[in-house]
Amino acid sequence: MNKRSDAFSACHPAVNFFYFMLVLLVTMFLSHPVLLGISFLGAFFYAVRLKGWKAVAKFNLIFTLPAMVIVAFINPAFNHYGVTTLFYLKTGPVTLEAIVYGIVLASMLFIAILWFSCYNEVMTTDKFVYLFGRVIPALSLVLSMVFRFVPKFNAQVKVIRNGQKCVGRDMSNGKLIKKIRYGLTILSILITWALENAIDTSDSMRARGYGLKGRSSFSIYHFDRRDVTVTGILAGLLGVCLLGFHYGFSFAQYDPVIKIGGIPLTPWSVITYLAWTFICFFPFLLGLWEDESFKKLEKKMRMDRDIPWYLKEDEPGSEQKILKTDMTFTEYMNGGKETEGGTECELY
């Protein structure tokens, strides 16, 4: 609830969703090391920004790193393609190509998980419901009702269990067979209750005109100008990237020999990689940019507030001047300096 607000999260859900789709798809289908590295850095910085150092480090050390290690080792142990044999195991030769590909695969997994953790923070359920409600309007209401019912059921189960516990019939009372019987009773009470109350809900829906033709769908999201700009920038960057990919800067091959496109760097490959960098760092940079503008604003505020004491004392009229800044449109058109009477004179 009291999460720090994030600039990218405040964008339109469609922008959020398509951004994540784009980054994830590119990360998962291109095994180019440079692109992956950039993608990793972008995801990592954004995740840290969203969740803080500790959470990201903890999660990755405990879950992702072990998984990565396993994948990185399993691949060369069972796959023996490649020309550069390093040493032999019981299963066969271990090649450089297989090891490299194992590492690439593992990092791909790692990066995808990192992006998904950002996705989870940004795409809350109501954004998801909204997006897919657009595609299938009925689904949006159904999902919304489901999200309503689950906590309601939970609360009710607690009430019923307490009630039953007090007559000695909760699942925590008695022996196994009784426990099961009491559990079933609780379930049956819950279902009767739910069905009975569903009548109320349906009454309430019909009373408010559900079922009339031409139902519309309202949302609190609004595709504003910033979303247009953001979409434009992202589309432009994506265009550059795709062009680059088309020319083979994203080409990567690990079997039988390692071949990486775009390296050594040429001006065109640099441009492609830069564009990709901007895409990956986009949410992070947007956040930084917002922070920066807030800092500037704060500075301004502080300058307004902390005027030196000698100025403060002398100017009792300064407050009035500040008040005067919110002038009306007519005042502005007339030069703003005019008094109230003056504006009228000017008008006629």
Added chain:
Amino acid sequence: MNCIEIEKFSFLYPQQTVPALAGVDMTVEEGSFVVLCGKSGCGKSTLLRQMKTVLASHGQKSGCIRYFGTELEEVDERTQSAEIGYVLQNPDNQIVTDKVWHELAFGLESLGYDSATIRLRVAEMASYFGIQAWFLRNVNELSGGQKQLLNLASVMAMHPRLLILDEPTSQLDPIAASDFLETVRKINRDVGTTVILTEHRLEDVIPWADQVYVMDGGRMIADGTPSEIGRKLKELGHDMFLSMPTPMQVYAGVESSRECPLTVRQGRRWLEKELEDLQLKAAECEENIGGNGRETESVHHETESVRKRTHVFSEKEVPEIRLRDIWFRYERELPDVVKGLSLDVRKREIFALVGGNGTGKSTTMNLIARIRHPYRGKIWLEGKSIDKYTDNELYHGFLGVMPQNPQSLFVKKTVRDDLYEMIDGKKEKRSDAFSIEMSKRDAVAGIVSLTKLADLLDRHPYDLSGGEQQRLALAKVLLLRPRILLMDEPTKGIDNHYKKELGEILRKLTEHGVTILLISHDVEFCAQYADRVGLFFEGNVVTNKPAKEFFAGNSFYTTAANRMSRQFFPDAVTVEDVVAGVDAYVRR
């Protein structure tokens, strides 16, 4: 212009022989505030539902209902949806979606408005009802009062011309309820929406009403302005008075030719005048012996006797429930909910805990019922530490707990099966739940006659009215033969007639040696039936005194009867006390 006109309307439910509504006439002027009252099951809800076609029950109808001059059935569904707003009883069940903003927009979406219009309407409603603060929240984070306000707002967003409310506050606590009713009144006053309302809490609505209709057994028995109603009901000698505000009840019990008082303020003035009159009469008869002083004395005597009744319990007797320095919090990091609570409840008394929301009353009850455990302090029941009881000892034949929501106890399809379920079926065999040498049939019959369920045995528990459900739940709990009965809000959502019955049942139980601890917001009920009352505040019982003393000593947390008459009869707490006081005056 008349918003609703009902002429000779009758309604018969399918497969029933007695009509639910018989020849009802009603005229509701546009912009008026109409209160419809009557006992539970008198046909109020049936009538209200008939005023909106999609909600109307199916059955045989005759007579007609007109909405702004046109036959209601000819008004199309779209118009009805938008113009006739309907708020139901249960705050939780009416909410359809998971977000507050979505709920507000629900009706407007149905009507197919575009986003811009919806945004405006929703914003308007959120501002008017003060919902901005929780606009983006999930609905399950809201309190009951907020939920009901949300239901009202989401109906109002459709800009209805007629607002129908069917006992909207029966599930709310008194403060939330009067806030809600205040909002309804504000809508009526500011926007001019016509309001038709049914309520138990008539104290809050009767004084505002333009027109009051009283129903009984499917018929309109009286209608008129509130004070006219007072007089008419008095002439009829109808027991509907029980549901009326306290000043009107006092009025009904006293010979008076004046206009019926509606509020406490009016009631006090009325009482003052009445007593003056009586004094004058007394002066005329030249028997004027400073009646006032002796009067209060006699009331004093009465309370003295009540006090004696409660003081019969000697000090050395083991208290039935004893709590010593109880501390409790839900989680380690959370603040304490119960703070150093000590309390004794004596055997065979009705002890009521009153106090605001979230002060820890229900938590205390859970501690005594051993659903939760204190982290410090001890609880003794009949002198034995609560931890030393086994589940079987505790919950069978010793401690009975009435949950706030009776429906959480109902399992079977009929009331009879449900009762037998409690003692492990109809087969005559001993079990943990039923270990005494008595046939189950007799046990059930005894409980049924005590709780007056005899006529309802073949009904489905969910088809019973609120008060009947409460009695069924009580019967189920009583079948386990508890010696201590804990009740959480036993009077929630039931009308004064059922309250009276419930109170009498409780009294009878104490005669059988049952100790009752109840928590309630219902000051009037506690004043009438509790032996002792404790005020709960900030996790502790601030004071506990015999009921009369308790309420006579408070100036805000007391009954309407006491507030109305404290100048004249400082010890009078219930309507009967006041009436008795006036009677004593007359006799002199």
